[in-house]
Amino acid sequence: MIDTAVCRDAPRILTLSGVGDLVSKFTAVKDWKLAFHAVGEPIDDFAALMSDGSLHSYLSHPRSTWRASDCWRPR
Numbered sequence: 001m002i003d004t005a006v007c008r009d010a011p012r013i014l015t016l017s018g019v020g021d022l023v024s025k026f027t028a029v030k031d032w033k034l035a036f037h038a039v040g041e042p043i044d045d046f047a048a049l050m051s052d053g054s055l056h057s058y059l060s061h062p063r064s065t066w067r068a069s070d071c072w073r074p075r
Helices: 004-008 012-039 045-060
Strands: none
Touching: 012 045
């Protein structure tokens, strides 16, 4: 369970850190699948589904709090 008010009011640096965590999930699952095909590394389907689901859920939200330009704008 997540208190969305706490997330909404979090400092910008923490929000961007969370977005970075979401993006890393995308590449982590892709790497996991590549390792499965290359050397038979077992995949936890539930963990992969949760990672993919959280990323795609965030990115598909029409009022996303993140834009690429936010990362490079001086304070």
